[in-house]
Amino acid sequence: MSKPSHMVMLRWLLWREFTLAWRRKSDVMAMLAFFVIVASVFPLGMDPDSRLLRTIAPGVVWVSALLASILGVGRLFGSDYTDGTLEQMLVTPQPLLLIVSGKILAQWLMTGIPLVVISPLLAMQFGLPAGGTRMLVVSLIAGIPILNLIGAIGASLTLGVRGGGAIVALIVLPLCVPVLVFGAGGNASLIGAVLALTLVFAPWAAASALRIAVE
Amino acid sequence: MLETSHLQCVRGNRTIFRDVSFAVRPGDCFRLTGPNGSGKTSLLRMLCGLLTPACGSIQWRGTAIQRLGEEYLSEISYLGHRPGIKDELTALENLRVSCGLSGIELSHRAAASALERLGLSGRMNLPARFLSEGERRRAAIARLVVGRSTLWLLDEVMTSLDREAVDSIQLMIEDHLSDGGMAIVATHQDLKLSGSFQRIELAA
Amino acid sequence: MGNWYKYASPINLYPLASRMIPWFAIPAAILLAAGVYVGLFVAPTDFQQGDVYRVLFIHVPAAWMGMMLYVLMAIYAAIGWAWNARASSMMASSLSITGALFTFLSLITGALWGKPTWGTWWVWDARTTSTLILLFLYIGFISLQSAIDDPRRADRAGAVLALVGVINVPIIYFSVQWWNTLHQGATIRIASATTTMAPTMLVAWMIMLAACWLYSVAVVLSRLCCIIADRESLEVAR
Numbered sequence: 001m002s003k004p005s006h007m008v009m010l011r012w013l014l015w016r017e018f019t020l021a022w023r024r025k026s027d028v029m030a031m032l033a034f035f036v037i038v039a040s041v042f043p044l045g046m047d048p049d050s051r052l053l054r055t056i057a058p059g060v061v062w063v064s065a066l067l068a069s070i071l072g073v074g075r076l077f078g079s080d081y082t083d084g085t086l087e088q089m090l091v092t093p094q095p096l097l098l099i100v101s102g103k104i105l106a107q108w109l110m111t112g113i114p115l116v117v118i119s120p121l122l123a124m125q126f127g128l129p130a131g132g133t134r135m136l137v138v139s140l141i142a143g144i145p146i147l148n149l150i151g152a153i154g155a156s157l158t159l160g161v162r163g164g165g166a167i168v169a170l171i172v173l174p175l176c177v178p179v180l181v182f183g184a185g186g187n188a189s190l191i192g193a194v195l196a197l198t199l200v201f202a203p204w205a206a207a208s209a210l211r212i213a214v215e
Numbered sequence: 216m217l218e219t220s221h222l223q224c225v226r227g228n229r230t231i232f233r234d235v236s237f238a239v240r241p242g243d244c245f246r247l248t249g250p251n252g253s254g255k256t257s258l259l260r261m262l263c264g265l266l267t268p269a270c271g272s273i274q275w276r277g278t279a280i281q282r283l284g285e286e287y288l289s290e291i292s293y294l295g296h297r298p299g300i301k302d303e304l305t306a307l308e309n310l311r312v313s314c315g316l317s318g319i320e321l322s323h324r325a326a327a328s329a330l331e332r333l334g335l336s337g338r339m340n341l342p343a344r345f346l347s348e349g350e351r352r353r354a355a356i357a358r359l360v361v362g363r364s365t366l367w368l369l370d371e372v373m374t375s376l377d378r379e380a381v382d383s384i385q386l387m388i389e390d391h392l393s394d395g396g397m398a399i400v401a402t403h404q405d406l407k408l409s410g411s412f413q414r415i416e417l418a419a
Numbered sequence: 420m421g422n423w424y425k426y427a428s429p430i431n432l433y434p435l436a437s438r439m440i441p442w443f444a445i446p447a448a449i450l451l452a453a454g455v456y457v458g459l460f461v462a463p464t465d466f467q468q469g470d471v472y473r474v475l476f477i478h479v480p481a482a483w484m485g486m487m488l489y490v491l492m493a494i495y496a497a498i499g500w501a502w503n504a505r506a507s508s509m510m511a512s513s514l515s516i517t518g519a520l521f522t523f524l525s526l527i528t529g530a531l532w533g534k535p536t537w538g539t540w541w542v543w544d545a546r547t548t549s550t551l552i553l554l555f556l557y558i559g560f561i562s563l564q565s566a567i568d569d570p571r572r573a574d575r576a577g578a579v580l581a582l583v584g585v586i587n588v589p590i591i592y593f594s595v596q597w598w599n600t601l602h603q604g605a606t607i608r609i610a611s612a613t614t615t616m617a618p619t620m621l622v623a624w625m626i627m628l629a630a631c632w633l634y635s636v637a638v639v640l641s642r643l644c645c646i647i648a649d650r651e652s653l654e655v656a657r
Contacts, residue, residue, distance in 0.1 A: 227570060
């Protein structure tokens with residue numbers, strides 16, 4: 001038996017998150033399918049004029065990514081809360097901030113990256129040219145971590161609370177307006193600034209909210 | 216080593232218990248009793264730092280546990296109401312992950328032998344959702360075997376266990392106490408230990 | 420100074436709060452009447468906008484109140500969380516509803532002003548959109564608190580959300596401004612709402628703002644008393 005180490009913890013945490021997601025693929029798959037379906041449904045609600053679609057493409061893809069992220073936020077802490085593993089995490093001699101950051105990182109790797117990979121296909125559906133698609137993909141790469149981070153705050157605040165997904169959406173959507181605006185507008189440096197700020201505050205806020213929820 | 220003084224627990228608008236004070240020294244075992252709703256779980260959660268007492272203090276080796284933080288948590292093991300086992304992982308994986316999350320690398324062999332001690336030799340490679348309630352609880356208790364914590368905080372760990380398992384857990388607690396460890400056990404069932412143990416009775 | 424700490428306990432705060440209400444409610448009513456009088460009858464008809472601009476006498480103070488009460492709510496919530504002061508958290512919960520109502524009022528009056536002025540009920544300009552998002556932030560806070568059963572958990576969770584919101588508000592405002600300038604062509608340029616301000620207009624605004632503040636204090640204190648009575652009922656019963 002060795003001395004407790006942060007690296008060991010992070011390694012096991014990531015292994016745990018990936019293994020759990022792999023053995024229960026439907027969670028992540030449903031979220032990705034939702035992303036595709038929501039984006040695809042927009043043209044059905046309007047005149048699919050190609051010029052119009054090209055204009056709304058970044059906005060539609062971004063809103064769909066936002067909604068899909070909110071949908072997937074429950075799996076961050078939900079099942080750990082119900083089976084008691086979350087309170088075990090709060091009782092380990094490891095910093096909660098690190099554990100929460102690790103979980104958000106795993107969430108991004110498992111759900112965020114697939115969203116980015118799928119997005120060019122959606123961009124193609126909307127007839128977005130190569131330049132526009134590139135900008136969209138870059139903005140998603142920088143912006144989806146922000147959605148995961150803010151989503152984590154929403155998830156931890158609403159642990160075990162009735163009201164379902166609607167309440168998480170109510171809390172998270174207004175906070176995601178900046179990243180939505182900058183993302184759909186295609187300004188990577190502004191997204192980067194928001195990402196830096198969110199990286200500093202969000203894990204702390206989520207960890208505090210977890211302690212509050214578990215009390 | 217662990218000292219509490221004048222602990223008070225308030226949930227919602229109700230005061231669950233007040234003025235609870237006791238001291239735990241190496242080799243001590245405390246049995247926590249009281250009717251349902253008397254705050255046994257809340258008291259144990261206070262001792263883990265999960266719940267903040269409305270007033271009173273908890274001190275470990277003379278320092279408040281809030282001040283010690285991780286230093287204190289590294290010396291305790293807490294088994295709560297729910298076993299803390301992931302259904303999708305096997306008992307073996309659950310144990311290794313549990314240690315891993317504390318930052319300690321547990322080898323496959325060490326984990327397997329701990330689970331064997333708890334009578335799970337044939338079942339340790341099944342996903343936990345195929346285990347019975349008692350087996351899940353035993354898989355969780357394996358954490359105590361592998362950890363090296365001084366203070367054990369056990370909340371109703373003997374539920375769903377058969378006579379044989381209860382006996383072996385009691386033996387485990389005895390060994391732990393004779394090694395200088397401490398235990399606070401909340402249980403409805405009788406605790407039969409070779410040494411003496413003290414009681415904390417929480418009135419409703 | 421030591422004596423003030425006793426008001427951190429809701430039970431002790433209740434009598435003080437309920438006694439204070441009339442001291443704010445009555446002046447509020449007087450100032451409101453004065454403000455309405457000045458706004459409707461004394462202030463001159465605007466050269467450009469006619470009489471419609473008078474709606475701004477409610478719209479502008481309401482918008483300011485919405486923003487100021489959000490910050491105040493976040494401060495009370497943070498104090499209630501950091502110092503475990505239940506009374507402070509109850510103030511935050513009480514402020515949230517009044518703040519939301521003022522924000523909603525500012526959106527409605529904004530629309531009432533917008534229709535005759537721009538021809539549409541709603542315009543996606545920076546200020547209106549930011550106010551709308553502020554309303555959503557309030558709704559999020561109120562919904563979170565009402566969805567959580569345990570009152571202390573609701574207090575603390577609300578504090579985290581309010582703090583996150585308050586940090587986000589400047590960022591949201593900036594991003595909406597940026598979004599607005601990005602899509603300049605689609606929006607209507609708003610000519611300055613106040614061209615030359617006659618002194619009586621300024622007076623009317625000040626009176627209305629003061630009336631809003633006094634009204635807020637009265638209504639927040641009265642709601643605070645209801646919250647205290649509700650949450651401390653068991654303690655009082657003993």
